[in-house]
Amino acid sequence: MPVTAAAVIPSSSLDLFDDEVLRDPYEAHSTLREMGPAVYLHRHGVWALTRYEDVKAALKDTDTFSSVDGVALTDQANQRILAGTVLASDGMAHARLRRPLSHQLNPRAIQKLAGWIEEHAEKLVTAHVRAGRFDAVALARKLVADVVMELMGLPESTRDQLIEAAEHTFNCFGPDNPRHRHSAPAAAGVIEFLHTEVTRKTVRPGTWMDALYQAADAGRITEADVVPLMSAYVAAGMDTTIFAISTAMLLLARHPQQWRNLRAGSVSAQAVFHETLRLESPVQGFGRRVTRATRIGNTKIKAGEQVWLLYGAANRDPRKWGPSADEFSPARPDAEDQLALGAGPHLCAGNHLAALETRSLLTALTRHCTRLEVDGHPQPMLNNTLRGYTSIPLRATPCHPQTPTPHPPAPAA
Ligand code: HEM
Numbered sequence: 117m118p119v120t121a122a123a124v125i126p127s128s129s130l131d132l133f134d135d136e137v138l139r140d141p142y143e144a145h146s147t148l149r150e151m152g153p154a155v156y157l158h159r160h161g162v163w164a165l166t167r168y169e170d171v172k173a174a175l176k177d178t179d180t181f182s183s184v185d186g187v188a189l190t191d192q193a194n195q196r197i198l199a200g201t202v203l204a205s206d207g208m209a210h211a212r213l214r215r216p217l218s219h220q221l222n223p224r225a226i227q228k229l230a231g232w233i234e235e236h237a238e239k240l241v242t243a244h245v246r247a248g249r250f251d252a253v254a255l256a257r258k259l260v261a262d263v264v265m266e267l268m269g270l271p272e273s274t275r276d277q278l279i280e281a282a283e284h285t286f287n288c289f290g291p292d293n294p295r296h297r298h299s300a301p302a303a304a305g306v307i308e309f310l311h312t313e314v315t316r317k318t319v320r321p322g323t324w325m326d327a328l329y330q331a332a333d334a335g336r337i338t339e340a341d342v343v344p345l346m347s348a349y350v351a352a353g354m355d356t357t358i359f360a361i362s363t364a365m366l367l368l369a370r371h372p373q374q375w376r377n378l379r380a381g382s383v384s385a386q387a388v389f390h391e392t393l394r395l396e397s398p399v400q401g402f403g404r405r406v407t408r409a410t411r412i413g414n415t416k417i418k419a420g421e422q423v424w425l426l427y428g429a430a431n432r433d434p435r436k437w438g439p440s441a442d443e444f445s446p447a448r449p450d451a452e453d454q455l456a457l458g459a460g461p462h463l464c465a466g467n468h469l470a471a472l473e474t475r476s477l478l479t480a481l482t483r484h485c486t487r488l489e490v491d492g493h494p495q496p497m498l499n500n501t502l503r504g505y506t507s508i509p510l511r512a513t514p515c516h517p518q519t520p521t522p523h524p525p526a527p528a529a
Pocket residue numbers: 175183187202203204214348349350352353354356357360393397398399402427455456457458459461462463464465466467469470
């Protein structure tokens with residue numbers, strides 16, 4: 117009878133949320149990917165999934181990989197902060213919470229916003245490029261916050277807290293580390309603050325808040341769902357999109373040929389959006405709770421255990437993206453297969469809006485400047501779940517006032 121060696125469980129003592137790993141996670145991701153399809157992370161008590169096909173399959177199989185009690189790494193966040201939210205529910209409960217704003221966020225509804233968002237992006241870019249030097253994060257933040265505040269229909273008094281809320285909320289998805297402990301009270305405080313500032317009296321007709329209260333009036337959600345739902349959409353739509361847009365600008369400044377390709381129209385702003393998300397996924401990972409015994413490759417995972425789906429690692433898996441996985445190449449034909457927006461029933465509800473905001477800003481930039489350069493040191497923001505920068509100083513060379521957008525190709529800068 118053949119003797120078979122006991123299966124070795126791939127495991128690691130890596131702290132995925134250590135400052136150094138957060139600053140540059142890609143070597144750690146590569147090590148985990150090569151160790152096996154599922155690697156047990158002792159420090160966090162979770163299985164890391166890093167390969168593209170496994171992450172995608174888990175995102176789509178919500179019967180086995182549940183968002184209930186599983187999106188964050190701590191019981192405190194899963195049970196006190198996330199329980200009953202759109203992100204942390206499945207099946208009928210999830211559909212009930214996702215439906216009230218699905219009409220507002222579908223591609224046709226978002227297309228109708230194009231004129232307004234493009235015009236606003238044009239105005240902001242004109243002002244920033246005229247100044248010559250500007251901060252890409254500040255520019256992106258202004259556009260994204262204006263859009264979200266206007267569409268949701270929120271009082272101006274909530275703007276600053278809402279902008280800060282995203283950072284704190286996303287820290288709470290991680291382990292019980294100092295970043296989490298610092299952010300947990302702030303994240304809870306924002307919800308309390310919103311309950312006092314956002315009421316039926318502040319609602320403007322035609323806004324997302326109006327749609328949420330109408331859903332409550334029709335009994336499709338409860339009155340108590342309204343503010344947490346609003347807060348979830350705002351937190352999900354702020355830093356994620358700010359980081360996507362500002363990182364796209366940084367990558368274009370670092371890759372002058374890609375910038376010229378974008379100006380010349382040989383790659384589209386939509387392609388730059390997807391390739392930026394692939395290479396520098398603004399949400400690096402989320403968890404799931406395993407509901408029944410399953411296998412990832414040869415590795416058995418028991419019911420009740422948790423997996424951590426590393427979108428950032430899957431999006432650089434050479435099995436999917438080949439030897440250029442770590443390169444910024446917006447012309448790659450399959451960039452839009454990236455998983456930075458999730459997949460399956462929890463696919464990002466705001467993905468069409470995020471794409472429109474990014475396209476509008478990048479297109480306005482190509483109209484207004486011939487050259488983009490990094491002008492100092494970008495400052496990374498260290499967050500348990502998000503990847504992006506607090507500041508990206510750029511220098512722009514404005515177009516001559518009479519120079520039109522270059523179609524055909526722009527001369528080399
Ligand atoms: C480039 C920008 C964005 C990125 C990278 C991003 C990323 C993601 C990811 C990865 C998920 C999936 C979560 C999961 O699998 O559990 C998600 C869900 C979600 N996103 Fe986004 N997001 C972006 C922009 C937005 C915007 C602009 C909004 C709304 C204004 C938004 C609202 C949501 C909501 C409500 C969910 C939960 C969906 C559900 O659980 O059914 N996101 N997002």
